[in-house]
Amino acid sequence: MTTGVVIQARMGSTRLPGKVLKPIAGRPLLDHVVGRLSMMRANAVPIVATTVESKDDIIARRCTELGVECFRGSELDVLARFTECARVYALDHIVRLTADNPFTDIEELDRLIELHLAAGNDYTHSFGVLPVGVGAEIFSRAALESSNRDGHRANHREHVNEYIQENPAIFRIGQLAVPAAKNHPEVSLTVDTEADYVRACRIAESRAGCWISTVEALAYDRALH
Template identity: 45%
Template sequence: MVGIIIQARMGSHRLPGKILMDFEGKTLLNHILDRLDRLDHPVKIVIATSNLKQDDVVESFCREQNICCFRGDERNVLKRYFDCASKYQFDTIVRMTGDNPFPDIDELDRMISFHLEEKLDFSENFSVLPIGVGMEIMSYPVLQQSFENAWLPKHFEHPDEYILDHLTQYKHGISSVASEKNRPDVSLTVDTGEDYEKACYILQHACAAYVTTQRAIELSDDYERDRQSRI
């Protein structure tokens, strides 16, 4: 089974509570879930949050949205992913994060096909798409190996760090994207108050229910030009 695990918690240092903040009428998590409705591949979606009291609200959100919620270690994100994937018996895991309101679902569909058809251990498109738009996929055995062999502190902070440090050991690939989307210099993630303002600007000016990556890039460039003119 292909599982999408969205890591999300309320305890952001720079923008606390961002995952449930209002982004032009919807929470950030709702934007992500609504975009995932466009996915063609059959998947199971789980929001993986921490077991801290402050994330009770995330579990409540999941209950209201009829979305599976997994709670685990706040700091050991690798363990949280492994435990979540084990519980739901995922053999293929898509990693997403709760601070990215514009994931490219068309490219995710292409990457899932690419990953399965090529029988890859690890695949990604985050290195060729704007920051916050791309994703990665790993097989369960590779995630398990990461969990069992991780030893550096950074390996536990994200589920992919051990894999990236040992990439030559795995069958891996990058899912190519169209040239107009190939803008890794553009950031469309939400990490700060300014990122929040830019995301709202994009949503306000997109004039579409689904903001494509190309349109988000254009509007991000417009926002940055406007911001520079105000400095």
């Protein structure tokens, strides 16, 4: 049984173009996302899933420099990109991360994978409990294939998880419970805007770069306000 951590990345962000390679604490944002995965206990293959567009050639080159696998697929049909990536790498379970989240909680990611596999879920997530940009989600290959086959609306193709979320009666869905100190879904630690980027830089520079823990990041974020 093979689990992959697939990191969604492209240069063409509308609000903050090129953000996935903008420097944070001296290294590109993508480096931090990939680097944090080295702390995982779970045996999972990291893969960056970018697009076939020429503007994303720079992401593919950075993956080569980092020594991480890179899959290239559709820019706008992200669901197809993930499904095809899962097929190419023969993944049985697929963790989805995005390259604008430098503070993914690896401890909770390991627990998420454990819960997903132990419960035999189709889809398991830690959204709505952890800060925005800190949580993750994991799909079974069968659930991803089903979404790709039956999810035809534009939001299904763009957001990957929404066909499953809209059809809870046909999927076994789980949500991770997290410690109270981390249970702050009202806080956003993602990088979506220039203001987010400035805040992420300040947090990362405050303590050991992006290796900062969720509890430490929350404390520093409160201090910034």
